[in-house]
Amino acid sequence: MAWLLILVPLLAAALAFAVSSPTLRAWILPAVGVLHLGLLLAALGGWRTLPINAWFGLDALGGWVLLVISVLFCICAFYAPAYLALRPERDHRVLSTCLLGFLGLASLLAQARHPGIAWVAMETTTLVTAPLIYFNHNRRSLEATWKYLVIGSVGIALALLGTLFIAYAAHMGGLEEPLRYTRLMENASLLSRPWLRAGFVLTLVGYGTKMGLAPLHTWKPDAYGETPGLVGALLAGGVTSCAFLALLRIYGVVAAAGEGAFARELLVAFGMLSMAWALVFMIRQTDIKRLLAYSSVEHMGILVFGIGIGGLAAKFALFHLAANALVKSVLFLSAGNIHRSYASKQLPFVTGALRRTPVSGWLFLLGFLAITGMPPFAPFLSEFSIASGALGTGHLASGAAFLVLLGGIFLAMSETVVKVVFGTPSAQRVRTPYKDAPATTAPLIAALALALVLGIWMPRPLQAMLDQASTTAEGALSARLEVRP
Amino acid sequence: MLPDLLIALTMLSNFSLVATSRVSKAIQFAVLQGVLLGLMPLAMGLGRHFHIVLLAVAAVTVKGWLIPFLFRRALKQVHIQREVDPYIGYTVSLMLCALGTGLSLLLAHNLPLKPGTEYVLMVPASLATLFTGFLLLVSRRKALTQVVGYLVLENGIYLFGLLLVEDMPALVEAGILLDLFVGIFVMGIVINHIRVAFDSTDTRHLAELKD
Numbered sequence: 001m002a003w004l005l006i007l008v009p010l011l012a013a014a015l016a017f018a019v020s021s022p023t024l025r026a027w028i029l030p031a032v033g034v035l036h037l038g039l040l041l042a043a044l045g046g047w048r049t050l051p052i053n054a055w056f057g058l059d060a061l062g063g064w065v066l067l068v069i070s071v072l073f074c075i076c077a078f079y080a081p082a083y084l085a086l087r088p089e090r091d092h093r094v095l096s097t098c099l100l101g102f103l104g105l106a107s108l109l110a111q112a113r114h115p116g117i118a119w120v121a122m123e124t125t126t127l128v129t130a131p132l133i134y135f136n137h138n139r140r141s142l143e144a145t146w147k148y149l150v151i152g153s154v155g156i157a158l159a160l161l162g163t164l165f166i167a168y169a170a171h172m173g174g175l176e177e178p179l180r181y182t183r184l185m186e187n188a189s190l191l192s193r194p195w196l197r198a199g200f201v202l203t204l205v206g207y208g209t210k211m212g213l214a215p216l217h218t219w220k221p222d223a224y225g226e227t228p229g230l231v232g233a234l235l236a237g238g239v240t241s242c243a244f245l246a247l248l249r250i251y252g253v254v255a256a257a258g259e260g261a262f263a264r265e266l267l268v269a270f271g272m273l274s275m276a277w278a279l280v281f282m283i284r285q286t287d288i289k290r291l292l293a294y295s296s297v298e299h300m301g302i303l304v305f306g307i308g309i310g311g312l313a314a315k316f317a318l319f320h321l322a323a324n325a326l327v328k329s330v331l332f333l334s335a336g337n338i339h340r341s342y343a344s345k346q347l348p349f350v351t352g353a354l355r356r357t358p359v360s361g362w363l364f365l366l367g368f369l370a371i372t373g374m375p376p377f378a379p380f381l382s383e384f385s386i387a388s389g390a391l392g393t394g395h396l397a398s399g400a401a402f403l404v405l406l407g408g409i410f411l412a413m414s415e416t417v418v419k420v421v422f423g424t425p426s427a428q429r430v431r432t433p434y435k436d437a438p439a440t441t442a443p444l445i446a447a448l449a450l451a452l453v454l455g456i457w458m459p460r461p462l463q464a465m466l467d468q469a470s471t472t473a474e475g476a477l478s479a480r481l482e483v484r485p
Numbered sequence: 486m487l488p489d490l491l492i493a494l495t496m497l498s499n500f501s502l503v504a505t506s507r508v509s510k511a512i513q514f515a516v517l518q519g520v521l522l523g524l525m526p527l528a529m530g531l532g533r534h535f536h537i538v539l540l541a542v543a544a545v546t547v548k549g550w551l552i553p554f555l556f557r558r559a560l561k562q563v564h565i566q567r568e569v570d571p572y573i574g575y576t577v578s579l580m581l582c583a584l585g586t587g588l589s590l591l592l593a594h595n596l597p598l599k600p601g602t603e604y605v606l607m608v609p610a611s612l613a614t615l616f617t618g619f620l621l622l623v624s625r626r627k628a629l630t631q632v633v634g635y636l637v638l639e640n641g642i643y644l645f646g647l648l649l650v651e652d653m654p655a656l657v658e659a660g661i662l663l664d665l666f667v668g669i670f671v672m673g674i675v676i677n678h679i680r681v682a683f684d685s686t687d688t689r690h691l692a693e694l695k696d
Contacts (some may be wrong), residue, residue, distance in 0.1 A: 123664040127671050134618030134675070143691040146628065146675055153635055154622065155669055161615070161642045161663065167649050172599045177652040194596055222694040281696055290696065307587050362597075 001043045002111050004058045005066075009036060009104035011478045015035065016096040022088075025096050032100060033077035035151065036107070039069045044465070046183070053180070056111040060468035061318075065245045066110035068158055070321045075329045075447045076230050082439030083230055086340060094131050095231075101128040105291035109242050111248040113180045115163045115415060116393065118246050122159070122210065124243055125153045128480065132231040133223050135473040137326065139251065144222040150220040155209025160203030169195035181249055185475060186335060188257035200263055203250045210243035211300045212293075213270050214277035223280070224293035224363030225345075229336020232289060236296040236332060248473045251307065255475030257371035262310045264308045268398055273307025277407040282412040288335050291416050292328070298409055299324045305402060306386040313389030319454075323378035328450040330444050331382040334360040334465050337441070338420070340434040347416065352425035359436040361421045363444050368417045372450055378454040486524065487528040488603075494587065497620045499617040503578040504639060506567050507627055509519065511621075514568035515636045518549030518614070522643050526650050529604070536655045541640055545642075547662050552669055556642045559673045565688045571623035607648055613639030620631050628676045628686045632669060639665055 012032040021027045044063050060065065060377075084092050102125060109121035126149075134145040170179050173190030182193070209216040226233045254263045278298035285291040299320070306317025337360035338353050339345045353361035369378035373384070383406060392401030458466075498514045498521075505511050524542035527544070531537045589612035596608060618638025622631050646653065646661075676686055683690045 114657070116654060117660070120657065120660030120664060123668070127664070127667055130671055130675070134678070139690075140680055140693055142675070142678055143694055146679065147694075148687070149668075149672060150622070150631060150635070151670075151673060154619075154638065157635070157638050157642060161645060164642065164646050165648065167644075167653070168599075171649055171652075172597070177649075178654050192597065198596065221696065225694065285696070342568055442666070 001039065002058065004039055005036065005043065005107040005111070006104050006307070007031065008039065009100045009107065013097045013100035013104065014132060016100055017093060017447055018211045022084065022092060023081070026084045026092065028132070029077035029080045029096060029099060030074070033074040034101070035402070036103060037074055040066060040070050050079075053178075053179075054114055055117065056108075057113060057181070058111055058294065058463050059472060061248065062110040062112075062173045062245065062470040064318060065241050065298070066107060066467055067320065068101070069106045069110070071322075071450070072234065072325045072329055073099075073441045075326075076234050078443040078446075079333055079440065080230055081438065082227065083336065086434065086440075087228075090135065090137070090455040092135075095135050098128045098131050098232065099231075102132075102234070106238060106242050110245065111115060114178060114183065115166065115184075115249065116248075118161055118249060119156070119163050120247050120405025120434040122242060123153075123156045125155055125239060126210065127395070129231075129235060130237055133227045135228055135231060136226065141226040144219075144226040146225045146415050147219045150218075152210060155206050155216060157206070159203050159206025162199045162204075162206055164248070165195050165199030165202060166191070166250065169199060184253045185256040188253055189254075191257050191260065196257055196259060197262060200250060200259070203247060204263075204266060207243045207247040207250075208270060208304075210372070211240045211247070211303075212297050213295055213300050213304065214274040217274070217277070217297045217300075218372075220297060222294065223428045224332075225287055225290045229289070229332040229334075229339065232292065232336070234331035236292070240296065240300055241325065243320055244300070245306075248307065252473055252475040256476075257420075260310075260475065267304045267308030267309075268331065268395075271303075271308055271384065272302040272398065272401060272405070275305070275402070275409070279405060279408045279412055282409060282416075285412075285416055288338065288345050288347075288350065288416065289332075291413065292331050292335060295331070295409075295413065296328065298405075299371070300329075302383065302386065305398075306382075306389070309390045309393060309395055309398070310395060310474060311384065311389055313386045314474055315466060316385035316389065317432040318380065318466060318470050318473065320382035320386070322450060322454065323382050324371070326447050326454070327367055327371045327379055330363055330448045330451070331371060333440075333444050333447075334363040334367060334395045337434070337436065338364060341432055342425075343430065343432050346378065347419055349426065350420050353425040353431040354419045356425045357434070359441045360444075363448060364447060365417065365421045368413060370448070372413060373406055376452065376455045378451045381455050439440070489606060490691065491525055491528055492604070492606045492644075495521055496610050496613055497581050499586070499614055499637070500579060500582055502535055502633070503582045503620060503624075504568075504575050504616060506571075506575065507559060508565055508568055508627065508633075509628060511568075511633045512560070515588070515633050515640070516549060516656065518552045518637065518640045519547055519552070519643075522640055522647070523548055523602060525644075525647050529647070530652075531651065536653070539694065540622040540650075540655060540658050543662055547666050551666055555669055555673050556629075556632075559632075559676055561609055562677050563647065565627060565629065565686060568627050568630050571625050573620075578584060578620060578624055581620055582613075582617055589616060589678060591615040602648070603632075604648070607644060611641050611645035614638075614644055617641070626687050626689055628688050629671075632672050632676070635672070636665075636669065
């Protein structure tokens, strides 16, 4: 089963590259998305103990992250055929191949039980997602691709050095390869402290670059701004989740070694800085896709902030991964529709979206309310729980700052969003033939509905999985052996 | 000792890298570094382990043959010979490189080595090479020279990895080499697109996107 999750998307990627009919190729995406989700749900069906020396396998943490990515991929994949039909001038052979390749590599990363393998999967993910950013084949997207490639590669190189540092920490402690996560966590007390700490800082910087934590996020507004909404959604909810998982695995080892306090301080600081930085750049932001990119920087900050606080907040940081991915897909895809309709993504050209594209306009507005923490959507539950987790554990200053930043971000974002959705469309602006159709809005409605349901009710198996995942993330040894087949 | 000699040569090539204005020379030094490091495990007397010999062969093939091939192809396409007007001049670059090397020695001094490790120069040389790669990445304008910087950065990491070469899983090592190759391959493709779109490979043109 583990191999199928990896091989099915990779083979489908090869198939997508070979198929010559654009329509048929576009429909491979949803077909594989559903198949992958089905396989994953089957794999998550029953608890079983994974042999301790396994190289690959899904535990609760990897399973949770892969579930989020798989659902997100389905949403984007069902949107893709209609979107790609709107862009007949652009060949999407490379796009479809790379999207499917990403799904296969995400499955590899989620199941990797060795930090080296996880690193290789993460680096390859960077390489297959770079062509996605170049989809529009113009100068602007080329600039964005180059920055993504160079900054991402350097970041990920630092993560490799960090991983090697941790391997050396184990080497000094007398541990022998293969240093799978289980062995590292079990013998964490033997690891050499200076190397472990330096290794954590490097992996935080490295994988943090891939997540887009400030101040290492500079590629993000460019990449998300120039790429189709479809790709933006998958980058903001999928690639970032992969990097977050790779970072969490290392954090688990550090926490198991008793160096958690050191790591948590860094995570809280990075989280706050990312939120504050995003807030500054959201003020008077005129480009809607760049606005969403800064929102992504903010939410990556929320994720690491939650992990840094720990306990309840860590659990809801993992929940927030799903909430953010779902709502970001609504936002990026509706922004993509609005972009199609106005042939622009900039204020002041884009105004009155509620009149011109009512469904996408409403989805963009509701998505904005959901992501900024309006109840009863899922992000409200996670943001509220992270804040109460912080305040409840005595982190009064950081908890209060967290709430203030959330409030500021709501205000900063609302200024742009209000101008985009309300008002009257300017008469001079050329009208493109784009009209909201069920094919370009139904996947978004489904994603928003899912975010609404998760905000109110969480199925029991998911609850159990989330509990297990958060104890694993925090380096608890008791959770170590309960691994899914 | 042979390993120490190779490490010293690597550190010397760092200085040559930041001092040269010819792009083809910079590529040659980076490749030379890669080959020297690829041969290191054999110089360290690990030739008796079959998988280490295999990895050394793979590393030398990728860094001494495949990657230079990609660079030669890119050079032919973009017709550039010199790095003109870098952000940081050559003299300042040299001084920064020396400063970085000094700091690396200082930093490595604070990190304990496993008792009995012979190669005390490995960690500072690795950090110094890493720093040189960074310097090239941020101080040069030509996209191709920035890729050279990335390669040098990877060389630095590879040098650190040599401390662990005896028990690193071959799967991981092979994956790292493959990713390096594919990464440079993809960067080469993007550089060619940049040349076609802008009629130049100067990254100064890539400054349209900002807030």
